[in-house]
Amino acid sequence: MQPLAKIAAVDLRGHSPLELLFLYRRQAHILLDGALSLVGAGPGHILASATDRASKRWLEKAQNPYLEEISLIAVAMRRPGAFVLNTCVEWGCTSGAWAGEDGPLLRRVLDWPFPRLGEFPVVAQFSGTRGDYYNVTWPGFSGVLQAMAPERFAAALNQAPRRKHAGGFAGAWIAGRFKTGRTLALPPTHLLRRVFETASDYHAAKEMLSLIPVAVPALFTLSGTRPGEGCVIERTEEAYAVRELSGGRVCASNQFHSPLNESELGWKARPIDSSGRFSQAMALTADGEDFAWFTPPIANVNSRLVVLANAATGMLKVLGTAGTEPVTEVFSLPA
Numbered sequence: 001m002q003p004l005a006k007i008a009a010v011d012l013r014g015h016s017p018l019e020l021l022f023l024y025r026r027q028a029h030i031l032l033d034g035a036l037s038l039v040g041a042g043p044g045h046i047l048a049s050a051t052d053r054a055s056k057r058w059l060e061k062a063q064n065p066y067l068e069e070i071s072l073i074a075v076a077m078r079r080p081g082a083f084v085l086n087t088c089v090e091w092g093c094t095s096g097a098w099a100g101e102d103g104p105l106l107r108r109v110l111d112w113p114f115p116r117l118g119e120f121p122v123v124a125q126f127s128g129t130r131g132d133y134y135n136v137t138w139p140g141f142s143g144v145l146q147a148m149a150p151e152r153f154a155a156a157l158n159q160a161p162r163r164k165h166a167g168g169f170a171g172a173w174i175a176g177r178f179k180t181g182r183t184l185a186l187p188p189t190h191l192l193r194r195v196f197e198t199a200s201d202y203h204a205a206k207e208m209l210s211l212i213p214v215a216v217p218a219l220f221t222l223s224g225t226r227p228g229e230g231c232v233i234e235r236t237e238e239a240y241a242v243r244e245l246s247g248g249r250v251c252a253s254n255q256f257h258s259p260l261n262e263s264e265l266g267w268k269a270r271p272i273d274s275s276g277r278f279s280q281a282m283a284l285t286a287d288g289e290d291f292a293w294f295t296p297p298i299a300n301v302n303s304r305l306v307v308l309a310n311a312a313t314g315m316l317k318v319l320g321t322a323g324t325e326p327v328t329e330v331f332s333l334p335a
Contacts, residue, residue: 007331013127024139034115055083095221096251097230100286103312104223110305118320128197143189154309160217161267188218251281
């Protein structure tokens with residue numbers, strides 16, 4: 001049995017994700033190696049080089065506010081992959097907000113097939129114009145996938161379902177790439193970072209996540225600090241639908257549950273077992289601040305990270321996993 005790794009906590013107030021890369025450069029290379037291994041080292045290098053160039057051109061065209069930072073990350077890595085990994089959204093997740101006695105509780109499971117991803121999460125404390133926030137992230141990544149801002153809000157990002165297309169999966173993927181290539185909007189991970197940097201409270205965050213255009217469809221789960229402050233925001237590039245707390249909970253997997261699901265030609269849920277994960281999440285209550293609820297199908301072969309957050313109390317707990325098995329000790333931020 002390998003000993004469980006410890007999740008590092010780093011105070012980066014006044015700094016950026018570039019400094020996080022300098023602190024954990026070896027781990028960043030291990031993660032990138034794992035990503036490329038999914039298609040083989042040789043083909044992975046060729047694919048990373050080609051997609052890196054395309055991703056960089058798109059960020060330049062969109063005048064992305066984090067382009068300089070990502071460019072410096074790419075220079076520091078000295079290998080292809082930094083640009084595409086900072087713009088891709090190919091993951092599945094389960095998230096939700098529950099009404100608890102001590103404030104709204106956010107639960108989040110990140111599913112991503114990258115090997116060893118669960119071994120190297122870092123809890124990085126950053127500062128924004130409206131206060132500090134704790135980003136559960138990885139070295140070399142510029143966006144925000146899940147974070148908690150004490151006394152403001154907590155939030156997580158899920159991949160949206162894919163558009164149905166007459167050409168099937170291949171047609172939908174190609175059409176999606178062309179559509180994204182024409183937009184100047186922020187990637188969802190960068191929008192969520194901007195929200196944590198600039199939103200003063202739950203309501204400001206909710207407005208930004210609903211109204212600011214995004215480059216690709218997305219699902220945002222948001223929890224605040226007061227009773228009733230919890231919602232899932234379903235997004236296409238410019239349209240949105242908000243599902244509020246109902247019956248003490250609101251949850252998201254990788255499908256739409258609002259009228260957006262009937263828009264265009266329809267939408268297809270992302271694997272693994274999005275419907276099963278959603279049903280299991282909706283059956284949970286806010287009781288407890290441990291990970292006993294992390295069971296199949298929410299826990300699955302692609303699971304890499306489990307997060308509990310309460311912005312009202314400042315609670316943050318993180319567990320890294322390899323599928324259903326823990327690979328880190330539980331990180332706990334004191335209330």
